[in-house]
Amino acid sequence: MKKLFLSVVLALSALVAGAQEVSVKYQPEVELGYSVGTGTFATGRVNLHTVQGVRVGQYFSAGVGLGLDFYHDLSESCEIFIPITLNVKGHLPVNANVTPFLSLDLGYGIGATEGVSGSGGFTWSPAVGIRYKKVKFELGYTSQRIQEYGIGFDMNAVRFAVGLVF
Numbered sequence: 001m002k003k004l005f006l007s008v009v010l011a012l013s014a015l016v017a018g019a020q021e022v023s024v025k026y027q028p029e030v031e032l033g034y035s036v037g038t039g040t041f042a043t044g045r046v047n048l049h050t051v052q053g054v055r056v057g058q059y060f061s062a063g064v065g066l067g068l069d070f071y072h073d074l075s076e077s078c079e080i081f082i083p084i085t086l087n088v089k090g091h092l093p094v095n096a097n098v099t100p101f102l103s104l105d106l107g108y109g110i111g112a113t114e115g116v117s118g119s120g121g122f123t124w125s126p127a128v129g130i131r132y133k134k135v136k137f138e139l140g141y142t143s144q145r146i147q148e149y150g151i152g153f154d155m156n157a158v159r160f161a162v163g164l165v166f
Helices: 002-019
Strands: 024-038 045-056 060-071 079-091 098-111 120-132 135-148 151-165
Touching: 024 060, 024 135, 045 079, 045 151, 060 098, 079 120, 098 135, 120 151
Parallel strands: none
Antiparallel strands: 024 045, 024 151, 045 060, 060 079, 079 098, 098 120, 120 135, 135 151
16 A cells, blocks of 8 residues: 555656646637538537637647537527537647647537527537647537437537637
8 A cells, every 4th residue: 555655646746747847828719610410400500619728738738618509400590508518639739830639528508598498418529620820620520418308319410610729
């Protein structure tokens, strides 16, 4: 037990010592996109999302995401979901201007309009993208679980987005 404790303390010490060399900076993002519905409940939606996060070194960032998803095919009126997510990204800088990345959002979407109030569920969205200077382009897949009164279904879509990284 003492050896395990000593090993953990040494590993954490090495991480803290190494972390002093890694830069951490605030990195907000905003994006506008469109999701083309797929599957049984194929519904298109317009997406407006922001991520407030931190960039840790040049290869990793994480933050909290908040968005508005305007589902325009659910009924005669537009329905709105508010996704609240945790976003993580892995970056692979090519040069000072070009950075490809992988992104993953995990969270919960809340129904915000009358037709979907009280409903909501798990949402997730993996994506690939590229950032050129401060502009990013992203292609991903998104799924919003809608559950109410014990009945649920998934609204899936292919998502295209353009955004700014500040």
